[in-house]
Amino acid sequence: MADPVIYLDHQATTPCEPAVVQAMAPWWSEQFANPASRSHRPGLLAAAAVEQARGQIATALGVEPAAVVFTSGATEANNLALKGLAEAELQAGGSRRHLLCLSTEHRAVLDPLRYLSRHGFELTELAVPASGLVDLEQLGQQLRPSTLLVSVMAANNEIGVLQPLGAIAELCRARGIRFHCDGAQAVGHIPLQPAELGIDLLSLSAHKLYGPKGIGVLVVAPGVTLAPQLHGGSQEQGLRAGSLPVPLIVGLAKALELALADQPARAQRLEALREQLWHGIEGLGGVHRNGAAAPRLAHNLNVWIEGVEGSALQRQLRPHLAISSGSACSQGEPSHVLQALGLSRQQASAALRFGLGRHTTAAEIDRAAERVQEAVSALRRA
Ligand SMILES: Cc1ncc(COP(=O)(O)O)c(C=O)c1O
Structure with missing residues (x-):
């Protein structure tokens, strides 16, 4: 299954x-x-x-x-x-x-x-x-x-x-x-x-x-x-x-x-998972964090990835991950936020937003990183 x-x-x-x-x-x-x-x-x-x-x-x-x-x-x-x-x-x-x-x-x-x-x-x-x-x-x-x-x-x-x-x-x-x-x-x-x-x-x-x-x-x-x-x-x-x-x-x-009761502990745990995810995908090379690494929400990671086409990457990941792309907020238009940071339309459309949550597990993060690695490697080879 x-x-x-x-x-x-x-x-x-x-x-x-x-x-x-x-x-x-x-x-x-x-x-x-x-x-x-x-x-x-x-x-x-x-x-x-x-x-x-x-x-x-x-x-x-x-x-x-x-x-x-x-x-x-x-x-x-x-x-x-x-x-x-x-x-x-x-x-x-x-x-x-x-x-x-x-x-x-x-x-x-x-x-x-x-x-x-x-x-x-x-x-x-x-x-x-x-x-x-x-x-x-x-x-x-x-x-x-x-x-x-x-x-x-x-x-x-x-x-x-x-x-x-x-x-x-x-x-x-x-x-x-x-x-x-x-x-x-x-x-x-x-x-x-x-x-x-x-x-x-x-x-x-x-x-x-x-x-x-x-x-x-x-x-x-x-x-x-x-x-x-x-x-x-x-x-x-x-x-x-x-x-x-x-x-x-x-x-x-x-x-x-x-939310306030578990906020400090949740933030600490999710920050560690977020970094685990980052380290899991940055090894691909050509992976860029969007926005300052700090100060930022502990449970947010946003990256753009060189050498892949945005919509092809989404298609590869969709069966495995529920994540948002650089175009998700604006009905297909590359994100105005990412473009405001200086990304081109093409770079912005090859962006992925990962939002971790209270019930996210370390095993899920490992699997998510693997899926991104597989998808990006396959697309780059093609
Ligand atoms: C920063 C920000 N403001 C406003 C909204 C809209 O919130 P709501 O869905 O409660 O109207 C959102 C949700 O997407 C948001 O992220």
């Missing part, structure tokens, strides 16, 4: 932990009431479960419960943060119209910002060097009196590099600029306390940290005003209309608790 496919795509999504599924179970069919129904006991119980989860998440992130706004995921949290802040500025009669992000941001940040740039705002997409790490001096030079917002992700979803959030926050704070951080790939994987770092707006997503799909949070610092982007009810302090998904919220709180 063929070996099972090895899942190494944990930046795309993670499996929902059985303990999380168990925590969510009663809230689907038994205790199904709407937490907005305050006139009966089942509704009040659902509301209490939501507030308990909100409190747990707030404590885990070092913020007040009122700072936690539930959304459908990081995409929606980013939209609420970016468009909500810009619209609030317009409504308040403010004059700041300049927005800045890195050219390597996720589409869930780039697209809302580009939308705003078509509606009266000016956007700077700051280039990054081959390391993928922001040049703080360049960032400082690009800030203006009219800058409203800087958005920089905590951990890059493709190359895993970790941006210097505290230093960026300091540059922003000194100029009265709001700092938004897309933390989808970072929360639960590295220590990240938004208030301590000076982050005004932090987006996160449960399915990136072994929780359910369809739930996320925007953490909003006190004093930050946003215009709601969904209208239709007064839920979430009027910031996000719509009935709250109680099971998903309970699941997010549980997943975050579990």
Whole structure:
């Protein structure tokens, strides 16, 4: 029998932990009431479960419960943060119209910002060097009196590099600029306390940290005003209309608790496995790491490989490995992140992203390295 496919795509999504599924179970069919129904006991119980989860998440992130706004995921949290802040500025009669992000941001940040740039705002997409790490001096030079917002992700979803959030926050704070951080790939994987770092707006997503799909949070610092982007009810302090998904919220709180509990040990173990994988494939020669080796997520390795054609490599690996290619995020187009690092389209399309996870084993990593060796050797011979 063929070996099972090895899942190494944990930046795309993670499996929902059985303990999380168990925590969510009663809230689907038994205790199904709407937490907005305050006139009966089942509704009040659902509301209490939501507030308990909100409190747990707030404590885990070092913020007040009122700072936690539930959304459908990081995409929606980013939209609420970016468009909500810009619209609030317009409504308040403010004059700041300049927005800045890195050219390597996720589409869930780039697209809302580009939308705003078509509606009266000016956007700077700051280039990054081959390391993928922001040049703080360049960032400082690009800030203006009219800058409203800087958005920089905590951990890059493709190359895993970790941006210097505290230093960026300091540059922003000194100029009265709001700092938004897309933390989808970072929360639960590295220590990240938004208030301590000076982050005004932090987006996160449960399915990136072994929780359910369809739930996320925007953490909003006190004093930050946003215009709601969904209208239709007064839920979430009027910031996000719509009935709250109680099971998903309970699941997010549980997943975050579990992720923070094993985070240091998991990172240490996965970093060792990640290096085992790197050493397993670098011997092929012509294998290049994309982005700085450090600081980066312990469970991410992104490489491009000389002398092979991207789509042929994918075809060879597909029966054995669930990994993402340099073109996976953009429907066949080579990754904008890898191209921003200076890779050509052809190099970027011969890239592989390995995302290790909580349940990845050393045996799987050995097998994955062998599969890559076999595929690359065969393609080079041909
Ligand atoms: C950095 C980053 N931001 C945002 C998202 C979107 O998150 P969600 O699936 O929760 O909308 C992702 C997921 O691909 C991501 O990696």
